[in-house]
Amino acid sequence: MAAGEQVTLLDSWASSFGMRVRIALAEKGVKYEYIEQDLWNKSGLLLQMNPVHKKIPVLVHNGKPVCESLVIVQYIDEVWKDKAPLLPSDPYQRAQSRFWADFVDRKIYEHGRMILTTKVEDQEAAAKKDFIDTLKLMEGELGDKPYFGGETLGYVDVALLPYCCWFYTYENILNFSLEADCPKLNAYCKRCLQKESVSKSLEDPKKIYDFALMLRKKLGVE
Numbered sequence: 001m002a003a004g005e006q007v008t009l010l011d012s013w014a015s016s017f018g019m020r021v022r023i024a025l026a027e028k029g030v031k032y033e034y035i036e037q038d039l040w041n042k043s044g045l046l047l048q049m050n051p052v053h054k055k056i057p058v059l060v061h062n063g064k065p066v067c068e069s070l071v072i073v074q075y076i077d078e079v080w081k082d083k084a085p086l087l088p089s090d091p092y093q094r095a096q097s098r099f100w101a102d103f104v105d106r107k108i109y110e111h112g113r114m115i116l117t118t119k120v121e122d123q124e125a126a127a128k129k130d131f132i133d134t135l136k137l138m139e140g141e142l143g144d145k146p147y148f149g150g151e152t153l154g155y156v157d158v159a160l161l162p163y164c165c166w167f168y169t170y171e172n173i174l175n176f177s178l179e180a181d182c183p184k185l186n187a188y189c190k191r192c193l194q195k196e197s198v199s200k201s202l203e204d205p206k207k208i209y210d211f212a213l214m215l216r217k218k219l220g221v222e
Contacts (some may be wrong), residue, residue, distance in 0.1 A: 007032035008060040010046050012039050014211045016071035016109070018057040019162035019201055022072045026197035027153065033038045055179040070101055073158055086155045093149075100141060100148065101159035107134045108163055115170050116212055119221045131179050140184045146191065153195065161198055164189035169203035169212040 009025070009032050011018035025032055037046050037056050038189045049065040059066045059075065066075045077086040087094050111131040115123065138160065141150055148156035167178050167189070175192045179186040216222050 001108055006060075006062050008036050010037050010043075010049060010058040010060065011035070011056050012037050013203060014208055015056055016162035016166060019165075019203070020069045020158050020179060021057045021059060021076070023158050023161060023197055024076045024086060024202035026201050027084040027086065027158075028076060029083060030076070030080055052112065070105070070159060073155065077155070084152070086149075086153075086158060087161050088149060090156070097155040100138075100156045101130075104138075104156070104159045104163075106161070108138070110165060112163070112170060115173050117219055117221060120173060123174065128176060131170070131174065132176060135178070135182045135185055139182050142184060142188055153192070155196070157192065161189070162202060164193065164211075165202045165205045165208050169209045172209060173212075 001197060007025075007030055009018070011034060013023065017031060035045070037043060039056070042054060045055055046056065046058065050067045051058055053067060055067070056114075057067075057069055057072060059072045061075075061079070066072050066178055073086065077159075087097055111134060113126065115131070141156075145151075147153050148160070170176075178189075193202070213222075
């Protein structure tokens with residue numbers, strides 16, 4: 001990082017979106033200041049830096065805010081382009097990477113949000129099957145590659161990997177086993193956690209589960 005550069009991340013520890021940014025910064029070797037945000041009592045700094053959505057994560061680079069996790073990851077890849085490229089150089093491959101990262105947001109995040117905010121008895125068996133089928137689609141795209149982008153960790157991996165520490169919560173609430181239903185995806189998560197840039201950016205799954213239970217209690221959907 002160039003001398004005099006200031007990089008700050010406004011984030012919340014359990015946020016899968018924030019974890020994406022943490023992984024990307026770790027892959028690039030970028031040093032930054034981390035400022036934890038209370039999402040129930042939003043700070044003046046967060047509201048100033050993201051007045052549109054008022055959400056984390058926000059990357060503040062030399063005083064300029066960048067919002068929305070996938071936008072931030074692309075920004076990081078473009079600014080610190082000399083190390084660990086996340087998006088492929090080929091336009092078609094870049095488009096495919098963006099497609100699958102968008103799929104993670106539209107399907108896996110949305111399923112996860114429903115799991116967290118809906119009473120267990122109201123979650124139909126069809127919803128559980130749909131979630132597992134979504135994970136199987138990701139598994140099919142991964143195939144036998146070590147990472148979604150091939151031989152090195154890339155954009156789609158950064159988009160998906162934060163859910164590795166949330167799967168334990170989803171498994172417990174929906175009563176399924178990632179290892180039994182999606183063994184390749186389960187092995188992929190374990191393999192990626194051997195990378196320091198991933199392991200130090202993700203949270204303990206059991207700590208996430210406790211947080212999820214607290215959140216469900218707060219929402220009245222125990």
